[in-house]
Amino acid sequence: MSGYGGQILTINLTTGTTGVRTLDPQLFRDFVGGASLAAKLLYESLTPDLDPLSPDNPLLFLTGPLTGSSGPAVGRYVVCAKSPATHIWAESNCGGFFGPEIRFAGYDGILFTGRASSPVYVWIKNDKVELRDASHLWGGDTYETQTRIKNEVNDSLARVACIGVAGERLISYALILNDHGRVAGRTGMGAVMGSKNLKAVAVRGGNPLSFADPAFNQKRSRANIELRNDNVSQVLREMGSSGGSDYFNYLGEMPARYFSRSGFESIDKVSGATMSETILSGVSTCHACVIACGRKVILPDGDYQRGESKGPEYETIVGFGPNLEISDLAAITHLGQLCDSLGVDSISMSNTIGLAFMMYQEGVITTKDTNGLELRWGDARAIEKLIHLAVKREGFGELLARGSKALAKHFGVEKMAVQVNGLEVAYHDPRGATGMGLVYATSPRGACHNQSDYFMVEIGNSMSEIGVEMMDRAASEGKALSVSRHQWWRTLNNSLVMCVFANVPFNTARELLNAATGFDYSAEEFLRCGERSWALKRAINNRLGITAKNDTLPRALLTPLSEGGAAGVVINLPMMLKEYYDVQGWDAATGKPTRSTLERLDLKNVADDLWINTLSS
Amino acid sequence: MSIPFPSDAWIKALQDVLNSDDEYGKIASNWEGDLTFVVKAEGARAKPIYMYMDLWHGKCRDARQVADLNEKKAAFLLAAPFSVFQKIVQGKLDPMQAMMTRQLKVTGNMVYMMRNVPTVLRFVKCTSKIDSGFAE
Numbered sequence: 001m002s003g004y005g006g007q008i009l010t011i012n013l014t015t016g017t018t019g020v021r022t023l024d025p026q027l028f029r030d031f032v033g034g035a036s037l038a039a040k041l042l043y044e045s046l047t048p049d050l051d052p053l054s055p056d057n058p059l060l061f062l063t064g065p066l067t068g069s070s071g072p073a074v075g076r077y078v079v080c081a082k083s084p085a086t087h088i089w090a091e092s093n094c095g096g097f098f099g100p101e102i103r104f105a106g107y108d109g110i111l112f113t114g115r116a117s118s119p120v121y122v123w124i125k126n127d128k129v130e131l132r133d134a135s136h137l138w139g140g141d142t143y144e145t146q147t148r149i150k151n152e153v154n155d156s157l158a159r160v161a162c163i164g165v166a167g168e169r170l171i172s173y174a175l176i177l178n179d180h181g182r183v184a185g186r187t188g189m190g191a192v193m194g195s196k197n198l199k200a201v202a203v204r205g206g207n208p209l210s211f212a213d214p215a216f217n218q219k220r221s222r223a224n225i226e227l228r229n230d231n232v233s234q235v236l237r238e239m240g241s242s243g244g245s246d247y248f249n250y251l252g253e254m255p256a257r258y259f260s261r262s263g264f265e266s267i268d269k270v271s272g273a274t275m276s277e278t279i280l281s282g283v284s285t286c287h288a289c290v291i292a293c294g295r296k297v298i299l300p301d302g303d304y305q306r307g308e309s310k311g312p313e314y315e316t317i318v319g320f321g322p323n324l325e326i327s328d329l330a331a332i333t334h335l336g337q338l339c340d341s342l343g344v345d346s347i348s349m350s351n352t353i354g355l356a357f358m359m360y361q362e363g364v365i366t367t368k369d370t371n372g373l374e375l376r377w378g379d380a381r382a383i384e385k386l387i388h389l390a391v392k393r394e395g396f397g398e399l400l401a402r403g404s405k406a407l408a409k410h411f412g413v414e415k416m417a418v419q420v421n422g423l424e425v426a427y428h429d430p431r432g433a434t435g436m437g438l439v440y441a442t443s444p445r446g447a448c449h450n451q452s453d454y455f456m457v458e459i460g461n462s463m464s465e466i467g468v469e470m471m472d473r474a475a476s477e478g479k480a481l482s483v484s485r486h487q488w489w490r491t492l493n494n495s496l497v498m499c500v501f502a503n504v505p506f507n508t509a510r511e512l513l514n515a516a517t518g519f520d521y522s523a524e525e526f527l528r529c530g531e532r533s534w535a536l537k538r539a540i541n542n543r544l545g546i547t548a549k550n551d552t553l554p555r556a557l558l559t560p561l562s563e564g565g566a567a568g569v570v571i572n573l574p575m576m577l578k579e580y581y582d583v584q585g586w587d588a589a590t591g592k593p594t595r596s597t598l599e600r601l602d603l604k605n606v607a608d609d610l611w612i613n614t615l616s617s
Numbered sequence: 618m619s620i621p622f623p624s625d626a627w628i629k630a631l632q633d634v635l636n637s638d639d640e641y642g643k644i645a646s647n648w649e650g651d652l653t654f655v656v657k658a659e660g661a662r663a664k665p666i667y668m669y670m671d672l673w674h675g676k677c678r679d680a681r682q683v684a685d686l687n688e689k690k691a692a693f694l695l696a697a698p699f700s701v702f703q704k705i706v707q708g709k710l711d712p713m714q715a716m717m718t719r720q721l722k723v724t725g726n727m728v729y730m731m732r733n734v735p736t737v738l739r740f741v742k743c744t745s746k747i748d749s750g751f752a753e
Contacts (some may be wrong), residue, residue, distance in 0.1 A: 460716065461713075
């Protein structure tokens with residue numbers, strides 16, 4: 001069928017058997033692809049008693065209908081399962097070239113079940129699928145693993161997604177990495193791979209993609225030209241994802257010192273602009289992307305001297321920079337590279353270390369707890385040691401390896417952890433953009449900025465075509481509708497799978513989807529697909545134990561800042577949530593989508609699951 | 618009496634406002650770069666209009682309407698239709714919003730621009746101090 005492979009590859013790692021599962025075309029129509037289709041396919045499997053690190057946790061790599069099409073910023077794939085970090089819905093999407101290669105091999109995705117008896121990697125070349133021994137690769141970093149596998153399969157153009165030592169050691173926030181440092185970073189999908197003894201997946205395909213409309217290529221070229229000329233694209237191309245860091249800092253939207261401060265004095269030493277003016281040596285792209293936000297840097301001298309390597313993106317810069325008060329871009333680059341090569345998510349790692357520093361500052365822990373390390377803000381060497389300890393799960397590192405929620409709980413200071421539902425908050429402070437407070441509180445994977453980067457709306461990136469409007473960024477009232485619609489839109493992005501950095505208009509994406517698939521989505525139906533999948537993910541989480549009580553924010557984010565561009569802003573979360581439940585059609589008492597909401601979204605079976613034997617709604 | 622936008626008189630009025638605005642002078646004390654407003658042809662306005670400004674260390678050293686982009690080559694171009702500029706000057710459209718929603722096209726060194734967003738925002742705020750006329 002046009003726009004889709006129409007099938008997913010299934011691999012049972014316990015038995016070593018492989019197969020192909022054909023998908024009902026109606027599933028594509030209703031859920032588009034990517035994370036939304038994954039939610040539909042995994043719905044039955046994700047049960048409350050499922051151990052995320054057990055062989056029973058299904059691990060699904062999925063692409064979207066535009067993946068590999070050379071459309072605007074759509075060279076992506078997503079990995080979904082039950083999260084070992086949060087024990088709820090997990091999705092983590094990733095750029096590079098790996099996703100398109102899955103499509104070129106003839107599949108929409110790959111479903112892994114079971115657990116290999118010893119380390120393996122999978123080599124997929126079109127319809128030939130091999131499980132190969134990976135014992136000799138176990139312990140290798142994410143870059144050398146790619147190189148060695150490409151050599152072994154004798155194909156330099158093979159694409160390899162792999163885990164590092166962190167995934168092997170089941171660190172709850174271990175990542176999957178492919179190509180030049182593109183990562184599925186959040187929610188611990190690398191640990192799920194590790195639990196299955198799956199070191200890597202290598203793919204090489206040779207099948208052309210087909211599209212329904214003969215004018216598809218013309219349309220996607222036009223969309224790419226528009227995207228290339230876009231102001232935001234220009235900022236991303238010239239400065240990477242941290243191009244806005246000076247501005248975010250000015251607005252008070254960038255946290256510092258583990259969310260206790262706003263306004264980092266040394267931002268001019270670590271911003272994307274500074275990177276461009278100092279250590280930048282080149283740029284990198286994902287498949288057919290016209291933006292090229294990836295950074296290549298050279299550290300020519302000093303303690304962190306190295307040849308050309310990946311430059312840090314915004315979250316890594318803020319996580320190790322303002323959050324831990326490091327003002328040395330070389331040190332930040334080094335720490336980001338360390339996380340990537342070991343295979344840990346730099347957001348969760350830096351956030352968890354931030355908590356450790358704050359606990360040390362407040363006297364909750366001492367050197368007796370930290371393997372003798374003094375935790376002083378700005379000490380990059382101490383941070384580097386903590387990363388190694390965490391990945392080795394050694395001493396204090398064993399606590400760090402479990403993430404901030406568990407670390408705080410261990411020391412009886414749960415409220416200190418800046419996390420929501422087990423996922424560490426990303427580095428966009430909702431006190432500088434209050435809509436993000438609602439986003440973090442309601443995201444299906446915990447405190448996530450990619451289920452809605454609403455901070456961009458708060459600084460002007462409105463989308464009037466779907467009713468997403470810029471409002472006073474310090475206000476709480478009246479934002480729920482706009483936030484909801486933006487979440488539905490980003491759910492569609494995560495279905496296509498389209499990069500959220502790409503400023504692609506809603507109707508451009510819809511028209512490209514129609515041209516690729518031959519579907520005839522109206523704007524209303526397209527947005528409803530996003531709403532449907534948003535509700536479905538919520539229902540999955542409800543089944544896993546999430547209630548309205550989980551829709552909350554950590555204490556730090558509800559405490560007004562005394563300085564900076566967001567000084568004095570108070571997030572009125574209860575009011576925002578009340579409005580939000582009304583807009584979403586969720587029951588305020590339980591936090592579940594109501595029966596009528598689910599039925600309106602053609603999710604009757606889900607409504608029956610959630611509301612069986614229940615009279616309400 | 619209002620000063621018509623766009624015009625040579627309007628851009629010179631903006632020069633006066635900038636040079637008397639202490640906050641702009643302070644925020645823009647490191648700014649070095651000239652810019653040209655490009656008011657695109659729209660509706661009955663058959664030809665684009667260009668207004669040039671030389672901005673230097675918190676002051677405006679020169680401001681005038683020019684015949685085309687070649688008369689004075691500026692480091693930055695701010696291009697939009699008349700109706701968009703009208704909304705920005707009247708404070709009805711946030712300049713960052715105009716930029717991010719593709720209503721206002723910015724050309725030039727974005728690294729420099731992003732480092733100096735407060736300067737840009739104050740600059741735009743100063744335009745609202747002019748008693749501007751927007752005859753169609």
